[in-house]
Structures are given as structure tokens and as C-alpha cells.
Amino acid sequence: MSVQLWLSTQASPLARKAEEFERMGWDGVAYTDSQNRAGDSYVALTVAALTTSRIQLAVGVTNPQTRHAAVTACAAASIQVESGGRMSLGIGRGDSALAFLGLRPASVDTLRGYVRSVQTYLRGEAVSMAEARGDATQVIDDRLPLADTPTVSQLLWLRKGPPVPKVPVFVAASGPRAIRVAAEHADRVMLAVGADPERVRWGIGLARAVRPDVKIGLFVNVVVHEDRAAALSMASGRIATFARFSTMHGTVNGPASDSQRAVFAALTADFQMTRHGRHGTQNERLTLGFAERFAVLGPAPYCLDRLVELADLGVDRFHIIGPVPRFERAARQRFVDELMGPLRDKT
Incomplete structure (x- = not known):
């Protein structure tokens, strides 16, 4: 199965960044x-x-x-x-x-x-x-x-x-009802449930129960870096944002351990919308153990293995979410240089 690699980023109409993204080899x-x-x-x-x-x-x-x-x-x-x-x-x-x-x-x-x-x-x-x-x-x-x-x-x-x-229309979904709506009415389900294989398997199961042949994509936070703690520091704002989607109304959607549920609960209580995607109280609630499962943080070989595992579950498109803007360009280049080719070779 060939996996598409998309970049998820903010609109910047005057920067003409799409030309750069195309040259770098992104599919979308x-x-x-x-x-x-x-x-x-x-x-x-x-x-x-x-x-x-x-x-x-x-x-x-x-x-x-x-x-x-x-x-x-x-x-x-x-x-x-x-x-x-x-x-x-x-x-x-x-x-x-x-x-x-x-x-x-x-x-x-x-x-x-x-x-x-x-x-x-x-x-x-x-x-x-x-x-x-x-x-x-x-x-x-x-x-x-x-x-x-x-x-x-x-x-x-x-x-x-x-x-x-x-x-084509895709629907971003984190909870079971939204996932079922996406599977029934959209051309693709884009799961926003994190990168924990158990949670992704859960989301795919819900979608495929509605329509067995529905296409599955995944929003996933990825930072290639030798130091996972440093990667978390760079990406915590956006990891917190996407993790909150699974618990924004106070109930955790999908499978989660007790320690993960504690982090989800803290994100719900402490999320500062004015600091959405940036450093805020919510970032301080993320533990490295939680982030290592919800996101993909670490050296390129480790990231490769994690993403291949998710592709093997049935994900054929990744929307890659990088770190906060001041680290974004370097992280994007590192993904392209160290991970894009090997990931395509293995999927």
C-alpha cells in the first residue's frame, strides 16, 4: 500500500509556500x-x-x-x-x-x-x-x-x-459518532485520535463497521529528533491541541490507560484557547510517556517504525503536524531528508 504524505500547516497566502512544499516532495x-x-x-x-x-x-x-x-x-x-x-x-x-x-x-x-x-x-x-x-x-x-x-x-x-x-470530501473525527458520520457521508475518514496503535485501531474499526472500504487517513504529530524530551518541548503546543480533541467535552474517546486518562483530564481542565497551538498551561500537563504514545517523537528509525506500524493498520494518508512555528521549518526539512524516502520505500 502506498502512503500519501501531506503537510498540515497554517494558511499563508502571501508566502507562496506551496511551491516549496512541492519541491520538497510532499504529496499534499x-x-x-x-x-x-x-x-x-x-x-x-x-x-x-x-x-x-x-x-x-x-x-x-x-x-x-x-x-x-x-x-x-x-x-x-x-x-x-x-x-x-x-x-x-x-x-x-x-x-x-x-x-x-x-x-x-x-x-x-x-x-x-x-x-x-x-x-x-x-x-x-x-x-x-x-x-x-x-x-x-x-x-x-x-x-x-x-x-x-x-x-x-x-x-x-x-x-x-x-x-x-x-x-473529494474528508471529515476530521475524534469521537465515535463523528467517525461514523465521516464513514457514512465522506469520501475519507481523517482520524484525529493520536498515534497510539490501539487508539488508531479503535477508530478504524468504527469506520470500517459502517463502510468496509472507506479510506482512512490520520493526523499525526511527528518530530524527528534524537532527544524525545527536546522533541516534546518543540511540539507540545500542537500535541496538546490535538490530544484535547479526544476529550474536549470531558469524556475520553477511545481506549486509554489510567495514566493517559489523567493527562486527558488535565488538558480538558487547563486548556487555554488563547494559547491554542502555542505554549500554555495545557502544555505543562503533557508527560513524556503520554506524548511518546500520542505523538511520534524520536530518531528517524524509531519514527519510521511507528509510522509503518500505523500504515499496516490501514492508514493510507498521513497529515503531518510539526512543532510550533519557530521550529517548524527545520523539523519539516528533517522529516523530508531522513524519513520521507524510507517511509515511502516501506509502504
């Missing part, structure tokens, strides 16, 4: 969609589409609340056309993008409906007006004189545009 780049903390992901992807020729592109990930399903589908489909079919769309319940608007993550039911609507729009099919309106109250009625009005909501231009494949 996924830009986060968190409007208060980074540049706009769709702007970054448009720049990437126009300045690269091979690398795959994705939003990794958007959420059901900051953009209407039709708006999201239209943006993704537009980049699909401009990139010649290299676009993917990631959707999750939402985290920092919503927190900085004073909102909590969308419910799993909302996620389900949103993914279904986006998929319908991307196929060029019609969404009912009731579904398109959702909870909006400013609806067209007799107070707005019109000779006629649309009876369905549809991306009309998509049916007339250049023939490109439908944009």
Missing part, C-alpha cells in the same frame, strides 16, 4: 481554516493552485458554522477547476475558528447535515430550499415582490464548467 498540503489566527485558507489554496502543478491541495479543516454549505462547496469547486483537479475539502466540527467567535464546536448532527449538503452541491445536484435555509428567519416571502424565485439551491455554474472530478 492542507491549510487550516481559522480566520482569526491565520490567513484565509481559500486564498492560500488559490495561490497554490496557480503556482504549482503536482501537489494536492486541501482545506484541513473547515467547519459547519463560518460558511454556508453552498459557499464552501463553491470555493472548493472553484479551486478544483483552477488546479486541474487537485483539490480536497476537509470538514470538522470546528475548534479555534469558532472559539474566537465565541462559539462552541458544531454538534455531530449539524456536522452530518452539513457534510451531506456540501456533497450534494459538489455533485452539481440540488439541495432543497428548506435544507439550504436551515434556521435562517429572513426568508423570501410576500414582503419581497418577485415574479419568481428559485425552488432549489444548486451550483448552476458547476454543471456548465470544465469537466473536472468531484472534489
Whole structure:
């Protein structure tokens, strides 16, 4: 099985970094969609589409609340056309993008409906007006004189545009209900459960029970370094962020030992959203033992063995999350130099 290696990073529309990522050999780049903390992901992807020729592109990930399903589908489909079919769309319940608007993550039911609507729009099919309106109250009625009005909501231009494949949709999921929604309605399940094989096996089992042939990807924190404690210091902000996804409502999703549950509980209680992905109280709650299982930290041969083990479970795409920005460039280069080739050879 050939494993795809994607880079997960923040949108930086003016830096034209996708050209560099393509030269480095990455299979894809996924830009986060968190409007208060980074540049706009769709702007970054448009720049990437126009300045690269091979690398795959994705939003990794958007959420059901900051953009209407039709708006999201239209943006993704537009980049699909401009990139010649290299676009993917990631959707999750939402985290920092919503927190900085004073909102909590969308419910799993909302996620389900949103993914279904986006998929319908991307196929060029019609969404009912009731579904398109959702909870909006400013609806067209007799107070707005019109000779006629649309009876369905549809991306009309998509049916007339250049023939490109439908944009694949993946759903980022940590809990059992979200994993099942992803398996049922998305083209790929992207697990965000850490790199502990037992937890990954659990997530894959839930997804494959819904659809045995569903494609499985994994968000995984990786830092290649001889000193695991130093690697944890570099990556703790982002490890804490991804670990919290499995326990953000106070209940740990997936298998965990007593010591791991204690760390998960501390992350829930002490997470500082204003320090999301950076150094904060939550980082101090991470133990090296927890981080060594949840993430992949250590020398290249060790990291290689860990990632091959996960690929053997059925993961065919890794979205690699590196350390905090000031260490990110060097860590990314080290992954490419020491791990990318051997990992492809072994998978």
C-alpha cells in the first residue's frame, strides 16, 4: 500500500509556500481554516493552485458554522477547476475558528447535515430550499415582490464548467459518532485520535463497521529528533491541541490507560484557547510517556517504525503536524531528508 504524505500547516497566502512544499516532495498540503489566527485558507489554496502543478491541495479543516454549505462547496469547486483537479475539502466540527467567535464546536448532527449538503452541491445536484435555509428567519416571502424565485439551491455554474472530478470530501473525527458520520457521508475518514496503535485501531474499526472500504487517513504529530524530551518541548503546543480533541467535552474517546486518562483530564481542565497551538498551561500537563504514545517523537528509525506500524493498520494518508512555528521549518526539512524516502520505500 502506498502512503500519501501531506503537510498540515497554517494558511499563508502571501508566502507562496506551496511551491516549496512541492519541491520538497510532499504529496499534499492542507491549510487550516481559522480566520482569526491565520490567513484565509481559500486564498492560500488559490495561490497554490496557480503556482504549482503536482501537489494536492486541501482545506484541513473547515467547519459547519463560518460558511454556508453552498459557499464552501463553491470555493472548493472553484479551486478544483483552477488546479486541474487537485483539490480536497476537509470538514470538522470546528475548534479555534469558532472559539474566537465565541462559539462552541458544531454538534455531530449539524456536522452530518452539513457534510451531506456540501456533497450534494459538489455533485452539481440540488439541495432543497428548506435544507439550504436551515434556521435562517429572513426568508423570501410576500414582503419581497418577485415574479419568481428559485425552488432549489444548486451550483448552476458547476454543471456548465470544465469537466473536472468531484472534489473529494474528508471529515476530521475524534469521537465515535463523528467517525461514523465521516464513514457514512465522506469520501475519507481523517482520524484525529493520536498515534497510539490501539487508539488508531479503535477508530478504524468504527469506520470500517459502517463502510468496509472507506479510506482512512490520520493526523499525526511527528518530530524527528534524537532527544524525545527536546522533541516534546518543540511540539507540545500542537500535541496538546490535538490530544484535547479526544476529550474536549470531558469524556475520553477511545481506549486509554489510567495514566493517559489523567493527562486527558488535565488538558480538558487547563486548556487555554488563547494559547491554542502555542505554549500554555495545557502544555505543562503533557508527560513524556503520554506524548511518546500520542505523538511520534524520536530518531528517524524509531519514527519510521511507528509510522509503518500505523500504515499496516490501514492508514493510507498521513497529515503531518510539526512543532510550533519557530521550529517548524527545520523539523519539516528533517522529516523530508531522513524519513520521507524510507517511509515511502516501506509502504
